[in-house]
Amino acid sequence: MAWYDGAVFYQIHPLSLCGCEQESAETEGSHFAELAEWAVHAKKMGCNAIYIGPVFKADTHGNGIIDYHKVDSRLGTNQEFKIWVAKCHSIGLRVVADAVFNHVGRGFFAFQNLKRNKKASPYKEWFCNLNFSSDSDYGDGFSYESWGGYKRLVKLNIQNPWLVDYHFDTVRFWINEFDIDGIRIDAVDEWDYDFIKDLRKAVTQVKPDFWLLGELTDGAYPIWVNDKMLHCAANNELQRQLILAHNQGCYPLISNSIHNMSIQCPFVKLYTFVANHDVSYLSEKLNNLRHKQLITILQYTLYGIPALYCGCEFTADKHTAVPEAENAPPARQPPKLADHQNAYRQDEITRLHGLLGRANQKFPELLFGHYQELAVSEQQFVFARILRKKAVVVALNCGGSPVQLEIQLPWDVTEAIDVLDAEIDWEEEPRAGLDLSGCSKFTVKDQVLPIALEANSGKLIRLTG
Numbered sequence: 150m151a152w153y154d155g156a157v158f159y160q161i162h163p164l165s166l167c168g169c170e171q172e173s174a175e176t177e178g179s180h181f182a183e184l185a186e187w188a189v190h191a192k193k194m195g196c197n198a199i200y201i202g203p204v205f206k207a208d209t210h211g212n213g214i215i216d217y218h219k220v221d222s223r224l225g226t227n228q229e230f231k232i233w234v235a236k237c238h239s240i241g242l243r244v245v246a247d248a249v250f251n252h253v254g255r256g257f258f259a260f261q262n263l264k265r266n267k268k269a270s271p272y273k274e275w276f277c278n279l280n281f282s283s284d285s286d287y288g289d290g291f292s293y294e295s296w297g298g299y300k301r302l303v304k305l306n307i308q309n310p311w312l313v314d315y316h317f318d319t320v321r322f323w324i325n326e327f328d329i330d331g332i333r334i335d336a337v338d339e340w341d342y343d344f345i346k347d348l349r350k351a352v353t354q355v356k357p358d359f360w361l362l363g364e365l366t367d368g369a370y371p372i373w374v375n376d377k378m379l380h381c382a383a384n385n386e387l388q389r390q391l392i393l394a395h396n397q398g399c400y401p402l403i404s405n406s407i408h409n410m411s412i413q414c415p416f417v418k419l420y421t422f423v424a425n426h427d428v429s430y431l432s433e434k435l436n437n438l439r440h441k442q443l444i445t446i447l448q449y450t451l452y453g454i455p456a457l458y459c460g461c462e463f464t465a466d467k468h469t470a471v472p473e474a475e476n477a478p479p480a481r482q483p484p485k486l487a488d489h490q491n492a493y494r495q496d497e498i499t500r501l502h503g504l505l506g507r508a509n510q511k512f513p514e515l516l517f518g519h520y521q522e523l524a525v526s527e528q529q530f531v532f533a534r535i536l537r538k539k540a541v542v543v544a545l546n547c548g549g550s551p552v553q554l555e556i557q558l559p560w561d562v563t564e565a566i567d568v569l570d571a572e573i574d575w576e577e578e579p580r581a582g583l584d585l586s587g588c589s590k591f592t593v594k595d596q597v598l599p600i601a602l603e604a605n606s607g608k609l610i611r612l613t614g
Contacts, residue, residue, distance in 0.1 A: 152243055153331070153360045153380060154418065155516050156198040157449075157509050158456035159191035159242075162426040163201055164211050166459055169223040171210055177222045181229040186486055187459065188237050193493070194462055195506015195579040199237060200333055200362075202247020204230065211247075212335065213254025213301050217319045231327050238328070241578075245360060246323065248332035250316050251339050252296035252304050255287070260303055264289055275312045277304040296336075307340055317351045324355050331360030337379065338367040345378045362420055370414045384419035384453060386410065391423060391447060392431070395440040395547050400530040404522060407451065411520070421453035424461050431461065439605040442501055443545050446607045449505035450534065450543045452520045462502040463489050493575045503573055505609075507583040512611065514541050523556050529602070531556055538614030541568070546602035556598040560614050565591035565598060568609040585611070 164171070166187070167180040184201075191199055203211030206219040220230045234244045253260060259272035267290060268281055278294040285292050286300050296302040305312060323329050337345065345361075352359040363379040374382050387406050394402040410419065423444055424430045431441045449455045492499040509515045518534030518541070525531070528548035533540045538560065546552050566588040574582040591598060591610060600608060 151358050151360075153198070153358075153454070155510070156243065156454050157196045157506050158198045158200050158245075158420070158454065159187075159194060159196040160200045160422070160425055160456055160458045161187060162211075162459065163204060163224055164221070165426070167224065169221075175222065179225045179229065180223075181225045181233040183486075184224075184233055185236050188233070188242055189240065190486055192240050192242060192579070193575050194457060194499075194503050195508075195510060196457065197241055197510065197579070198243040198245065198330075200245040200247075200456065202333065203249065204246055208254035208256045209301055212249050212252070213256075213299075214249055215254045215256035216258070218322060227326065234327050234329060243330040243360075244327075245331035245333055245362065246327075246329050247335065248320070249335045250305070251307055251336055252302040255301055255303060257303070263291075267291065274309050275306055277306050307344060313344060313347070317348060320348070320352055321355055324352065324359065330356075330358070331362060331380075333362040333364065334379075335364055336366070337363035337373060337382070338365050338369065342372070342378070345373065349378060370410070370417070370419070374414055374417050374419070381418065381420050381454060383425075384410070384421050387419070387421060387451070387453075388423055388428065391444050392434050395444060396434075396436045398528050398547055400525055400527060400545070400547070403447070403530065404525045407520065411452075419453050420456055421448055421451060422456040422458065423448055424458040425456075426458075430458075437547075437605060440547055441498065443547055443605070443607050445498070445501055446505065446543060446545065446609060449509055450515060450541065450609070452534070455505075455509065457502060457506070462499050463492055464496050464498045493573075500573065501569075503575065504569065504571060504583065507573065507579040508541070508568060508571075508609065510580045511583050512539075512541055514539055521559070523558075524554065529554065531600070533612075535559075540612045542598065542610040542612060543607065544600045544602060544610065545607040547605060549604050551601065551603050554600045554602065556600060558593065558596045558598055558612070561596060562593045562598070562612045562614055564611075564613045565593050566611050567591070568611050569607075 163184060167183060169178060170176040188199060204220060205214050206216040206221045207213045208215050220227050237244050259275050262272050263270040273279060276293055280292045283292040284290060294304040296304045349361060361379045363373055363382045365373060365382045368386060370382055373379050390402045390406040394400055431444060432438060435441060514534045514536035518536040521533045521535055523531040523533055529546050529552060531544045533542045566585060568588060570588040572584040572587055
């Protein structure tokens with residue numbers, strides 16, 4: 150089994166998390182000690198992998214990279230990042246870094262050469278739609294195509310073979326220098342298919358289990374996610390349906406999304422998230438905040454790779470707005486970890502994330518189990534993840550009234566326990582730190598499982614045959 154087949158991710162946006170200066174590329178900081186504390190926290194939450202980014206030297210909010218070979222000085226040094234990755238590995242966390250290949254900041258060395266030498270620059274073919282008969286907003290003496298309308302982000306010509314080789318050498322450098330375990334490729338559907346194919350070959354030669362995650366907006370998952378290209382992509386469609394279904398009280402939206410994706414990408418585990426650095430938090434989108442628990446349960450139990458965005462494991466997930474840099478997407482700063490030291494004992498959302506992260510590592514059926522729907526209505530949703538004679542049944546009620554369900558099971562069951570009653574030992578390894586001995590049990594008769602659900606509530610039931 151590859152490590153990513155059993156991954157539970159914790160995503161960190163370090164520049165906003167650490168409250169870094171958003172404008173100056175020359176500001177120096179040292180935040181990897183703080184990030185090491187967050188890594189330990191991620192482990193407590195039941196995660197075994199971290200996706201961190203942006204992390205390399207940039208001139209604004211992080212995606213305008215100006216040096217692919219240096220860690221952003223606002224965060225620290227190359228050596229500090231290398232030590233941090235080794236620390237993560239030592240406590241059982243894989244590390245995936247952000248990779249932005251289709252645009253750079255204006256301080257990037259090749260663009261600076263272009264500014265100096267204009268048409269004589271050897272790097273002029275690295276950039277898209279250069280026009281030496283017009284001028285940019287910055288008075289460069291030429292105009293260029295920017296990415297996403299952000300003038301500080303200069304769009305790269307990904308068809309240029311020299312540039313492609315440069316990017317491949319960059320990833321090899323990251324692997325050899327920092328020992329990272331994968332990359333998340335920004336806006337991958339703007340790339341050429343052959344680039345991704347060749348990239349996968351290149352990284353596999355250096356590190357056979359190196360993982361490629363892509364950000365897709367075109368929804369063409371089968372084209373990009375396969376055994377020759379990306380290992381995985383973010384499941385944007387499911388993320389939207391999870392929120393819409395609860396706001397509308399319509400679980401068939403989720404059921405249909407799962408069905409459609411299973412047809413497009415059978416047996417592919419997509420990256421299952423509900424918030425990230427680009428997407429608003431659940432508390433900002435949900436009509437009923439009690440549905441946050443239901444979506445959290447779905448995030449960890451549907452077929453996929455669950456990903457928790459830093460700060461969303463706390464009930465008080467209101468994030469401080471960071472002043473928006475000119476021509477840059479907004480960033481938000483989560484509260485300090487020290488503000489939540491009591492959350493492990495007192496915060497039900499924190500407890501739920503920690504329990505579900507542990508359940509993913511304790512129950513193989515949540516990693517590899519076959520998905521089977523048992524009941525779907527407008528406001529109730531019951532499904533199972535089945536592996537041999539064991540299963541985890543998920544039952545949800547997003548309605549405002551309690552319901553009593555009777556679920557027909559496909560085999561005889563000897564034990565059914567309510568996993569959400571489990572005790573968590575926060576200091577133990579996630580797999581060992583989930584005590585089921587005190588969990589309440591269900592009586593199953595004639596293969597019928599009775600489930601009582603309170604309004605806006607869910608259950609996680611472990612079945613053994």
